[in-house]
Amino acid sequence: MTTENFLCIIGAAIIALLIAIFHYFYKSKSKERSVILLTFLRFLSLFALFLLLINPKVEQSIIKTIKPKLVVAVDNSSSIKYMNQTDEVLSLVESIKNNKDLNEKFNINFFSFSDDVQLLDSLSFDNSQTNISKPFKQFSELYKNDIAPIILITDGNQTYGADYEYLTINQPVYSIIVGDTTKYVDLRISQQNVNRYAYLKNKFPVEVFLNYEGKKPVNTTFTIFKGNQKVYSKKVSFSKENNSQNLSFHLPTAKVGTHYYTSRIGQLDNEKNTVNNTKNFVVEVIDEQSKTLILTSFLHPDIGALKKSIESNKQRNVIIKKIGDKIQLKDYQLVILYQPTNSFNTIFSQLTTEKTNYFVITGSKTDWNFLNNAQEHFSKMTINQTENYTPVFNQGYTSFITDDIGFEDFPPLIDMFGEVKFKTSFESLLFQQVGNYITEKPLLATYEATNMRGAVLFGENSWRWRMTSKLERKTFVDYDNYINKIIQYLSSNINSKRLTIDYRSIYYANENVRVSANYLDKNYMFYSSATVWLSVVNRETNEKKRFPFLLNGNSYLASLSGLEAGNYNFNVSLENQNVKTNGSFKILEFDVEQQFVNANVDKLKSISEKTKGEIYFADAVTKLTSDLLIDKKFVSIQKSEKKSNSIIDWKWLLAVIIVSLSIEWFIRKYKGLI
Template identity: 45%
Template sequence: MSPETILYIILAGVISIALAIFMYGYKSKETRRLRWVFGTLRFITLFSILLLLINPKFESETYTTEKPKLPVLIDNSASVAVLNQDGNVLELIQELKENSKLNNKFDLSYYSFGSEFQKSDSLSFSEKNTNISQALSSVNEIFKNQTAPTILITDGNQTLGSDYEFSSTNFKNPIYSVILGDSIQYTDLKIEQLNTNRYAFLKNQFPVEVILTYSGTSSVNSEFVITQGASTVYRSKVSFSEKENSSTLNFNLPANSVGLQKYTAQILPLDNEKNKTNNIKHFAVEVIDQATNVLIVSKLSHPDLGALKKSITTNEQRAVTFKKPLEAANTLNDYQLVILYQPDRSFAPIFSEIEKLDKNYWVIAGLQTDWTFLNTVQSNYKKNSSRQKEDVQAVLNPNYGTFAVEDLSFDDFPPLHTQFGELTISVPHEVMLEQTVSRIATESPLLATMEMNGKRNAIWDGEGFWRWRASSFLKTDSFQDFDGFIGSLVQYLASNKRRSRLEVSSETFYYNNNPIKISAQYFDRNYIFDNRASLNITVKNTETEKQAVFPMLLRNNFYEVDLNSLPAGEYNFTVSVADEAVSSSGIFTILDFNVEQQFLNADVLKQNRVSNNSQGKAYFATQTDALIQDLIENTNFQNIERSEQKVVPLIDWKYLLALIVLALSAEWFFRKYNGLI
């Protein structure tokens, strides 16, 4: 409190006393006792009111003690159970929860991880993947400004995400690893990796690459076999030793029948092998009798063309050919879709042939596009271009209903380059991506699709989308999202199939360690997407005849269901609409592959390195007492006393107002009691 405020309070006291004496001490007719009572009450009232007017401020300081955090990360993947460590984990967690000294010193919190990182409620040890890197990064973000040594309980075998040893280098707190399993090297033969195409063409051969590994000290011989049903389609003898402990086989298998062809690859186990699960892998190839051929016509060299080819050919059913305008006109009949990149007058024969053959086509415009020519050669859309450059971004139209499109956060992608001017479309169409400038909608489409008389085409008004593909990779560590977006657009444009009110999208086969999702779109009788419908999918296992019904959930402009709860097997499915005689059926196969069953022991060396690099320490599951004791005795982890200083004005002190009311009420009461009112 400042000296000036103290002076004001003293003056307020003097004034209050003076006024009270003047009112009840000078020529007052009340008795002496009443004068003292009334004078005291009036002094209290006046002094309190003056204090409120002065409003002095008081400083208060509170102290709180904060314990250091101790997050516990628990591996909830199936490999923990495979290594018979699930019981050890539960015992360890129980000891941590019951140790009073540890809980008095630390604020413990428990998290589990498998495919995803989450707060730990219960442990099932059934997760099909392990992402240790994501768990460490998440905890590092949650406790980034706090003292938080971390207990990492895992076997160290990661199947998903970036290398957690690299992620731990950015960790700000020590990591105390609890190693589940041992470092004993068992004799083991293993199919380390099997690579093949998802699709093959009828009467062709498809390549298969297999990497076999061996753990052991003696020389061994075995045989690698691939079977299809009861017949053997490939056989090869293999030999290993302590030094030559891997072998790579490359061969081709024939594609003689259309449809899904399932195979079993096996390296025959040794007599003393402990884990024989990793000796077998199932895989499948879908044999088709034709591919989707896409022609890209361009006279320019541009990074967009490379990005376009990569995105389209991600699906092996599609092939891309590049041609210049002069050499492409006579070959259009060999392709299901023609993409015209930045057309000018040299494209005139192409447009003439497209019109004659009734071909589906997709125009991509940019800075080199001749809009004067494009406006005259077709009548679907026009643009009054000023030939000036404009940078535009995109936002997804949530009401787009031609096919399912997932929002890739298009508005966060780098801007595309286009010619300044308004694009107007004069035929029935749907805008997929709307054009924006500085996040303000221009009411001009960036990407729109059209369908008339069974013929489909699209206009994309902007170049530089190769940056979108790169940006998508930076966000997700994968090109999959952007490639899937382009793939869906190509699939729609390349097809002449008549549009149905119920469109279902599914894969022919899935691996059970990956997401198993089926999506659908339902349209009303005017072919407008209906987001009020109720869709269900009925799934039936063809072997067990077991049937299940799942509701499909609405996601933006499509419905989706997650079927990861289904076991491996062959299934028939039917998607139906409630209260409507509309349905669509199909088949899919779930292939059994559990990567978590491929491990024989813990990755001890890596867990030791992770702990040492973060100034922590590694322990085996049998050393729980040593871990707890080290944490309790470590003087680097101490309680932090935090002080908080508050400045409180007197006007916020409600008791002073109550005192004024009480003093005035008491004075009124005494006056009334003594007949002075």
């Protein structure tokens, strides 16, 4: 209450008293004792009325007790059912729900998770995917300002998503492990890395990670089949110490189209889980001849080496021209600009206008003042001095799969000394090493801009790299393949089609098949009012189905439910428009959740220890509740809040006025004063 209001209330009390005295002592001059009571009643009525007119605000302190939150996350995936743990999990959830002591200490929030996170309603254990990282990410955001320990009821097995073992989690995690914790002898294909596209009459790289759990040495065979045809085979050996292998190899392409492959590692006699011995992948083979133009103002051994590397792929043709020759840029998918000078001015203007992809190679004769102004993607402030730059392989490059072909043994390149700056988002294939100092500055980098891709190599004498690779590896193949991966990336334009689709070529029978689409208007802006349909045909049965796309943010999404295992063709079209595209996919009769036969104790232990939580087995839930109840980190907090109330909201004050006036009226009536 302010001082002004306080003075007004005192003034109101004085005025109310003076009016009451004036009315009953000065005006009526009655000597009866009831006059004192009538004066008081009149004073009370007037004072209450004045208070309502002044309407001061009264502050009130309210103390609230805030209990800590307890988050219970329950695995609702089908792996729980396959391990016969459904009754155990339901029993655990009920015991936590019905624990009076826990409910008195905590506000308990229950969630279920599989491929998504939901408030717990019921548990079905029929979801076909598990992403344990997703609940942790959502809880970190939802409870970032709260004390909220997490009880995680799960087998710890994850089928996709970020590895939850390496997440940053700010709340302690108490893991209740369900499922068989016995470690069985197991061989598995842990991961496969394959590019989705490959060129006809070329070879595409495959990388496979194999793991073994067991104590005795074992020998088996890793095989890849294309249909019933064996296309790759290798003997592999494992032991307790040597429990993993990484295989890298290339497979040939002979026919255009979508090709399905099956990777398989031989089963052990006593192996309980054989589902993870097999994985599938798909490669789309494209027949796409590409022409590459190398433009230069002088001859250099780099140019001949580049031509030989690129043309090692029979799908590619390289034309070398000098500045001043007649050139039609539209005839080429890629232009390589070797050490540009101001004589390249017209070419850069045409490249910018026609959105043609280009690859810049710089060196001691590059005119950097011109190059910095001729394009807007990168720059280099140089001095009149050259420097030797040794390549360092970047393992974190993500635009396409690359291999370290022994770059640490390659001789340095020569370029003008200076600091490189990019104005466009880029990725470094190779870093610079100057002397013994490894920098994170790019030596070879790729970048993307609107409807174009580019690359730049900051240095000349890369012909020596090709020769060194030949001397070290007895073949040009590794170096030529590396260069051709860059050329393949740069020869593929960023898709400018107005209707584009994104989908996987392989799905599993128990997962939700989803296809997303993006439609752009004539100005290449996302158009959100289109009606988009997907028609799908089973190639074996000719059964047809039609599904609508629903708007999903800045794209459209179709969920293809009820499809059985098989091969499917589909097309996506816009209603009332002649715009369509198509694709194909395969649904395999395979449940990814069945690949697990025991709980992943190691990962759950790691995440609990890292967050200062604990792990418990299903029969130790009583100890878990006891630990949570006695843990002094989780205590209720008393929070004081000041609440400001207006007197006009006090209904009883109006009642005082009515009652006091009514009593005064009855007394006066009884005394004959009215």
